[in-house]
Amino acid sequence: xxxxxSAKDVHLxxxxxxxxxxxxxxxxxxxxTALIGPSGCGKSTFLRCxxxxxxxxxxxxxxxxxxxEGQDIYDPKTDLxxxxxxxxxxxxxxxxxxxxxxxxVAYGLKIAGVKDxxxxxxxxxxxxxxxxxxKETKNNLNRNAQAFSGGQQQRICIARALAVRPKxxxxxxxxxxxxxxxxxxxxxxxxxxxxxxTFIMVTHNLQQAGRISDQxxxxxxxxxxxxxxxxxxxxxxxxQITSDYLNGRFx
Amino acid sequence: MDNKDKLKEVVDQAIANQxxxxxxxxxxxxxxxxxxxxxxxxxxxxxxYWGKGLTYFAIALIIVLVVSIIGxxxxxxxxxxxxxxxxxxxxxxxxxxxxxxxxxxxxAAVMIVTSFLVTLLAALVATPFAIxxxxxxxxxxxxxxxxxxxxxxxxxxxxxxVVYGFLGLTIIVPVIRKLFGxxxxxILAATLVLFVMVLPTITSLxxxxxxxxxxxxxxxxxxxxxxxxxxxxxVVLRVATPRILTAVIFGMARAFGEALAVQMVIGNAVLMPYxxxxxxxxxxxxxxxxxxxxxxxxxxxxxxxxxxxxxxxxSLVFNFLxxxxxxxxxx
Numbered sequence: 001x002x003x004x005x006s007a008k009d010v011h012l013x014x015x016x017x018x019x020x021x022x023x024x025x026x027x028x029x030x031x032x033t034a035l036i037g038p039s040g041c042g043k044s045t046f047l048r049c050x051x052x053x054x055x056x057x058x059x060x061x062x063x064x065x066x067x068x069e070g071q072d073i074y075d076p077k078t079d080l081x082x083x084x085x086x087x088x089x090x091x092x093x094x095x096x097x098x099x100x101x102x103x104x105v106a107y108g109l110k111i112a113g114v115k116d117x118x119x120x121x122x123x124x125x126x127x128x129x130x131x132x133x134x135k136e137t138k139n140n141l142n143r144n145a146q147a148f149s150g151g152q153q154q155r156i157c158i159a160r161a162l163a164v165r166p167k168x169x170x171x172x173x174x175x176x177x178x179x180x181x182x183x184x185x186x187x188x189x190x191x192x193x194x195x196x197x198t199f200i201m202v203t204h205n206l207q208q209a210g211r212i213s214d215q216x217x218x219x220x221x222x223x224x225x226x227x228x229x230x231x232x233x234x235x236x237x238x239x240q241i242t243s244d245y246l247n248g249r250f251x
Numbered sequence: 252m253d254n255k256d257k258l259k260e261v262v263d264q265a266i267a268n269q270x271x272x273x274x275x276x277x278x279x280x281x282x283x284x285x286x287x288x289x290x291x292x293x294x295x296x297x298x299x300y301w302g303k304g305l306t307y308f309a310i311a312l313i314i315v316l317v318v319s320i321i322g323x324x325x326x327x328x329x330x331x332x333x334x335x336x337x338x339x340x341x342x343x344x345x346x347x348x349x350x351x352x353x354x355x356x357x358x359a360a361v362m363i364v365t366s367f368l369v370t371l372l373a374a375l376v377a378t379p380f381a382i383x384x385x386x387x388x389x390x391x392x393x394x395x396x397x398x399x400x401x402x403x404x405x406x407x408x409x410x411x412x413v414v415y416g417f418l419g420l421t422i423i424v425p426v427i428r429k430l431f432g433x434x435x436x437x438i439l440a441a442t443l444v445l446f447v448m449v450l451p452t453i454t455s456l457x458x459x460x461x462x463x464x465x466x467x468x469x470x471x472x473x474x475x476x477x478x479x480x481x482x483x484x485x486v487v488l489r490v491a492t493p494r495i496l497t498a499v500i501f502g503m504a505r506a507f508g509e510a511l512a513v514q515m516v517i518g519n520a521v522l523m524p525y526x527x528x529x530x531x532x533x534x535x536x537x538x539x540x541x542x543x544x545x546x547x548x549x550x551x552x553x554x555x556x557x558x559x560x561x562x563x564x565x566s567l568v569f570n571f572l573x574x575x576x577x578x579x580x581x582x
Contacts, residue, residue, distance in 0.1 A: 053474060081476045089474035095467045097486055108475040111485060157471070164476065 004029040004168060004198050005050060005087075010064035012045060014057065019045050021222045022064065027168075027215075032190060032199040034213035034230065036206060038250065042222045043202045047170050050200065051087040052080060068168075085112065088166035092173040094153035096145035096160070101128075101137045104145045104156055108164035123163050130196075131159035132189045151182025155189065162197070171201040175208065187212050206246060210234050218242050255287075321563065328560025331357065331553040342557065348521040348537075350554040357554045359534070359561065361521050366533040368438055368524065369513065370506040373445035374453075378499050381453035382488075389461040390483055401458075407451035416515030419444035424516055431528045436518030439527040444512050449502035456501055460494030461487060496576050504569040508562065510535035534558045 005027040012020040020042045027033050035043040048054045049066060052073060066073050073083055085108070096104050105124045114120055124141075128134040133155040136148070145156050154174060161169055171190075175183035183205075190199060191212050203209050209216055210230060217227035218237075226233060226242045237243045244250060331337045337357045345358020384404075388397045423443050428435030464487050472482040488495070518530020519540050532540075538558055545552035 051474065053470065080473075081478060084474055084476040088476075091467065091471065091474075093467060095471040097468055097471070098490055107472070107477075107485070111472075111475070111477045111481045160471075160475065 001028040001031065003027065004069060005200075006067045007046075007049075008065040008067075010046065010049060010062070010066060012042075012049065012054070012063075013061045015059045019222050020049075023219075023224045025217055025224055025227055027198060027200055029167075029198050030195055031214040032194045032201060032212055033215040033217060034209035035200065035202045035217050035219060036204075036209050036245075037219035037225075038245070039204070041219045043219045044172055046219065047172055047200060047202050050168070050170055051084050051089055052078075053089065055080075085164050086166055087168045087170060088161035088164065089170040089172065090154070090157050090161050090174050093177050094150055094157055096148075096153050096156050098144060098146050100142045101145050101148075101156055102141040105159050105163050107160060112164060123165075124159075127159040127163040128156075130162050130189075130193055131155045132185065132192070133159060149182070151178050151185060154178060154182070154186060158186070158189065162193075166197070168198045168200065171199060173202050173204060176204055183208070218245065220245070324556065324560050324563050327553060327556035328563075329557075331550065331557045335550045335553060337550075337554075337557075346521075346523050350551040354550065357550070357557075359554075359558060361523050362532055362534045362537050362558060363561070365438065365517070365524055365531040366507060366535070369441045369445055369517075369533060370503050372438070372442040373449055373506045374499055374503045376442065376446045377450045377453055377502060381450055381457050381498070381502075382495065384450075384454050385457035385461055386483060388458055390479070390487070401455075404451040404454050407447070408455070412448065412509060412512040413515075415444055415448055416512035419512060419516040427528055433528045434518060434530055435528065436516060436530045437526075437528040438517070438524050438531060440516040441513045441533070442527075444516055445506045445509060448509060448512065449506050452505050453498045453502040456498030457491075457495050460491040460498060463494065464490045493576050493579060497573050500569055500572050500576070504566060507565055507569070508535060510539045514539050534562055538562075 003026045007023055007025045010020055010023040011018065023042075023046055035047060037043050045054065049062060050068075050073075054060055054062065062074065068083065068087060072078070088108075097107065099107075102124055105127055106120050109120050109123060125134065125138075128137055133152060136152055137143075137156070145153060148156065154177075158169075158174075175186050178186070187208060190201075193199075194212075194214070201209075201213065213230045215228065216230040216233040218225045218233065220241065226237060226239050228238075233242065234246060237246065331342070332339055335354050335357075337354045341355075342357055342359055343363065344360050346360045347356050347358045348361060349356040384400065388400050392400070419440055423440050424435035426435075427433075427437075427440055431439075468486050468490060469482055472486045473479075477485065513533055514536035517532060517536050519532050519536055520530040521532050521537065522530065524531040538555055541551075542555055545555060
């Protein structure tokens with residue numbers, strides 16, 4: 001499988017505090033990579049570097065190289081709009097706009113200048129089906145998205161991210177604000193979709209990482225400790241500290 | 252009370268029948284055997300009671316005040332129609348305003364039209380500027396810049412209306428006279444003065460409404476590939492629209508009720524405006540300029556009260572609109 005995103009020696013600091021100390025990590029196409037590690041280890045910070053959502057933070061400095069399909073995304077000429085259409089994002093809290101389900105899912109297409117109503121209709125339906133929320137929404141497309149339950153809202157957000165057909169979807173703890181049943185529904189959705197998209201997911205839930213990811217990367221205190229196929233990392237970790245973390249000796 | 256007596260009896264009995272010499276059951280007296288411990292009101296409960304009483308008293312006072320104001324204005328305002336037999340329809344549609352001449356000369360249409368015109372025009376001109384300033388303050392400027400602009404708007408709110416009127420009279424009226432001819436007094440001058448006066452009101456309320464849009468909507472929009480401007484236009488403004496409309500209505504209420512500054516530049520002639528620079532009069536300007544010239548209880552005086560009643564009704568309408576939009580926005 002080919003590498004779609006490669007990070008080379010990524011350093012990130014807020015003012016004087018360095019949060020990432022040189023991360024080297026490659027992400028393979030059409031796989032689900034889980035980023036795990038204790039709170040504050042820098043995994044979410046690193047995730048946000050991949051579609052440059054950190055740019056607006058004051059006093060931030062990012063060094064190193066992150067390439068998406070061979071192009072450096074931190075090149076000054078990079079167009080953020082183009083980048084984020086290829087690398088979408090789903091957040092921890094469900095963040096549907098207070099619009100109708102249809103307007104939410106169509107949002108990315110609308111701002112991209114798509115005018116073709118038939119195409120938008122088709123994409124909305126496809127994306128809602130992919131996110132496994134079509135059944136609940138097909139008769140309520142005009143209902144306010146915020147009137148749905150938390151799990152349903154999160155799947156509407158996944159549909160919204162998928163509607164622009166990104167190549168990569170970043171997921172920042174997508175289920176940690178949800179109840180166990182909604183979480184497992186979202187996990188199933190991701191398993192069904194991972195042959196079509198590349199997912200990079202930050203999660204605190206080790207079982208979840210074990211269940212659905214193909215690759216796992218373990219970060220601690222701003223360093224990448226270990227990365228590899230999920231089974232290897234979970235069953236035969238190369239480093240003692242990884243094993244300690246996975247066995248709950250600290251966290 | 253029964254319980255207390257019973258307990259006392261039991262304790263006395265026990266003391267009398269002490270069988271165990273080394274455990275002396277002491278009589279503790281009625282105050283020590285405090286069986287009211289939980290039912291006696293505490294100091295805190297007393298304070299609660301008084302605090303509640305104080306707020307109820309204050310609210311009752313306000314209600315009495317509001318009711319008596321509405322009652323008084325209503326009583327005098329309606330006297331025109333009940334005692335002096337002025338036709339309500341005639342009052343609202345006739346342009347003939349000369350109450351001293353009898354009941355057929357009490358037509359407020361000029362004031363009504365002019366009041367609405369200056370209000371609508373001022374809001375129409377001020378709103379785009381207010382939204383632009385508010386967007387700059389919340390979305391683009393640095394914290395320092397936003398704080399500076401905030402102090403400027405607060406300062407503008409605090410300037411007394413007579414100062415605005417004076418400035419309008421000294422600067423705007425002569426400029427209009429030069430540019431468009433005529434006296435310079437009229438709707439245009441009033442609109443411009445009111446524009447400056449309602450701008451800070453609409454701006455600061457619009458800033459509040461934009462700040463109330465949760466940050467995660469902006470992030471989610473940016474993450475979908477939207478530019479900053481697209482995010483503002485398609486998400487922030489759309490989410491904030493009901494509250495921005497509320498801000499505009501508050502501004503209109505202020506413009507509609509402004510008396511002094513308008514009176515100084517409108518011309519104070521009860522003539523139907525035929526263009527933007529012809530002298531006219533609003534409900535408020537007519538009230539302030541004429542109230543010293545009438546005798547309580549006469550038709551001219553009652554007619555002024557009717558204008559006041561109209562103003563009161565309009566402010567109720569503005570309040571109602573704000574509530575209505577607020578409710579719609581919650582859906």
